[in-house]
Amino acid sequence: MQSYSAVAFCEIGNSSIKLCVQQRFLTIEYRRNHRWGSTVVRVLRTLPEPLLLVIASVAPERSRTLLRLLARQLPRCSVCWANELLPPNNPLLPYPKVHGIGIDRLLALLGARRELAPPLIALDCGTAVTVNALDATGECRGGAILPGISLQLRALARGTAALPRLEFALPQHPIGSTTAEAMRSGVYAAVLGGILELLRRYRESLQAATLPVAITGGTAHLLYPELSARWDGTVVLRPHLVLEGLQWLWESTPGHVQMQHVQPVEVHQ
Numbered sequence: 001m002q003s004y005s006a007v008a009f010c011e012i013g014n015s016s017i018k019l020c021v022q023q024r025f026l027t028i029e030y031r032r033n034h035r036w037g038s039t040v041v042r043v044l045r046t047l048p049e050p051l052l053l054v055i056a057s058v059a060p061e062r063s064r065t066l067l068r069l070l071a072r073q074l075p076r077c078s079v080c081w082a083n084e085l086l087p088p089n090n091p092l093l094p095y096p097k098v099h100g101i102g103i104d105r106l107l108a109l110l111g112a113r114r115e116l117a118p119p120l121i122a123l124d125c126g127t128a129v130t131v132n133a134l135d136a137t138g139e140c141r142g143g144a145i146l147p148g149i150s151l152q153l154r155a156l157a158r159g160t161a162a163l164p165r166l167e168f169a170l171p172q173h174p175i176g177s178t179t180a181e182a183m184r185s186g187v188y189a190a191v192l193g194g195i196l197e198l199l200r201r202y203r204e205s206l207q208a209a210t211l212p213v214a215i216t217g218g219t220a221h222l223l224y225p226e227l228s229a230r231w232d233g234t235v236v237l238r239p240h241l242v243l244e245g246l247q248w249l250w251e252s253t254p255g256h257v258q259m260q261h262v263q264p265v266e267v268h269q
Contacts, residue, residue, distance in 0.1 A: 004078070005048035009246045010040075012057035012066065013104065014127040015150075015218060019043060020243045030062075037069045049076045052262065054250050056082040056103045056242065070265045077265045082107065082246055084261040085253050092252055095140035105132045109140055110245030111238060112214035119208045121199060122241065125217035127151055129191060131198045135206055146194050149219050152187040170222055192223055192230075199231060210234070216241035 009020040017036055019026045021043060028036045044051060051074065057063040070077050083103045088096045093110050095101060108122035109132050122132045125148060132143035147155065149168050157165040166180050174189070176182030203211045212234035215224055220237060228235040238244065250258070 004050050004052040007052045007054065007250070008044060008047060009243050009250070010053055010055045010057075010066075011104065011107075011242050011246065012055065012059050012062050014059055017062065017066070018240065018243055020240065020247060021047065025240045025243065037066050040066060041069055041073050044070075044074060044077070049074075051077045052080065053077055053265075054080045054082060054246060056107055056246050058102050058104050067265060075266060078262050079265055080250075080258065080262045082249060085249055085257070092249065093134075093138070093140055095142075098140055098142040101140070101142065102130075104242050105130050105143065106140065107242045107245035107249065108132060108214070108216060109134050110248055111216075111241035111243075112245075113138070114244060114248055115236060115238070116212040116214060116234065119206045119211060121202060121211060121213045123195065123213055123215040123217075123220075124242070125149075125191070125215065125219045125223055127218075129195065129217075131195060131202070133202050133206065136208070141206070144198050146191070148217075149187050149191050149222075152190060153183060156183055156187075168219070168222075188222075191219075192226060195223070195227065196230060199233075203233075212236070214238050214241055 011018040016027050016029045017040060019040065026043060028039055030036055033039055086093065086106055093106055104124065108124050112120050112122040113134060118134045118138050119136045120134050124130045127148050127150065129146050129148045130143055133141040135141050153166060153168060156163045163183060164180065168184060171181060171185040171188055174185055176185045199211060210233045213231060214236050215227065216238050224237045
């Protein structure tokens, strides 16, 4: 069985790529770093070889770009895809009745399960907001997806003639006195209100006396204060929830199963 001098974990999302390297976390936003792939390679080069990179991705084109770079610049690197370690009937997080669920949603539930007792919710507030449910038996029941704050702002600008493109900032007052303030207030209320309504519906559907929530994602820190104040269950802020779930998945998978899904990076050129 191949042994590796270092194992790193990588979450490739729609807005950013995140790394866990020797228990250190790094987030690289694509729009702020157009050479994000080179930055990832530079970080991975600090690790001893042979290196294994365990990847969870919801962005196929970004994944292909990264793999081409790794094949050229870190040819001794091997990769393992998280979705191959987590089939529907896996014992760690079964989801036999859920179809087409993204690996990021499953890993967020795994990360939440490390800290909270089910039934529970993993809430990922990124480009899209996903609200994912784990029932009392530990089975993933699926969830809901809605547009995130930045996506709603972009949709307003693209779908209208007069509304501007703008960055989000927390509204200072619910009644906006300018167009920009009104847009920010509206999308914030839409996302927060949508989340709270879904949580209430989930609690009823799961017949749960209490329903703890782990929240993560790029806008989680903006929503967390009011969400924790308005939801009557536990709410924990976990900025690296998906990577924590990915690491736990790898550590919980038997070694012989791990190696069945490891491939040299050259295979993906």
